[in-house]
Amino acid sequence: MANAILSENGRIPLGTAAEADAVLPDDHIGAELCAAREASGQTLQQVSKTLHISEDYLRAIEDLDKDALPSLGYVLGFMRSYAKFLGFDVVDAVARYKIESEIPRDLGMRAAPHYVARRTIRLPRGSVAAVMTLGAFAVLAGWYGMTSKAEAAAPAVSAVVPASDLGLAMPVPTKGDPQIVSLRARAATWVQISDDKGNVLTSRIFVPGELFEAKITDNYTFSARDGGALELYRAGELVGPVSVKGASITGVTLR
DSSP states (O other), X not given: OOOEEEETTEEEESSSGGGGGOOOOTTOHHHHHHHHHHHTTOOHHHHHHHHTOOHHHXXXXXXXXXXGSOOHHHHHHHHHHHHHHTXXXXXXXXXXXXXXXXXXXOOSOXXXXXXXXXXXXXXXXXXXXXXXXXXXXXXXXXXXXXXXXXXXXXXXXXXXXXXXGGGOOOOOOOOSOTTEEEEEESSOEEEEEEOTTSOEXXXXXXXXXXXXXXXXXXOOEEEESOGGGEEEEETTEEEEESSSTTOOEEEEEOO
């Protein structure tokens, strides 16, 4: 797929005066998703209706247009759903999106490999100051490593989004579709969700307001440290808490 940018009339092929603002590698993950969708014969409108993701958001993902997308928590959820729908390796697709969406535009070297020079860190004079500086870097590195692992284990279906994310309203379970089943945390608890092959989609602490949705036919199973902290919805209608407060659950089918 040739690179493109958005305008009032739709997409404009690069190579025009607008090219200076949107130079990206031709094989970025968004372009590959677009090519796979077109090869399957599906339009953005059809995919949007199936995944319940805005058509404009899907187009922005294909174009790696971060300015047209909501906060990262939502976008990564959309990416997982879209990549899984088109048969991509979800973890790889999400990792590539994080990297490629941050590539500066108008680099002036389309196909050239990108090299980021290693920064030289100068330690302050004195052994005490040096040890303190190294300790601070170690703490930051550990925090970043834990954050990266948590993101890599996120689900490959609908977005799981904290309700407090940038002040956004609490997500609401999808209504009207009898095939959709939803889990929403009403209190913080550890949750693990796996597919029917035993692959772990996510294993982490859900905060109050987080929402996980899937189709009943996906046959996902879930475990939780406190089943009473989770609410079950079908077609957007509240069924009730998964179990009594404080009771742990293991391997329950999400349906």
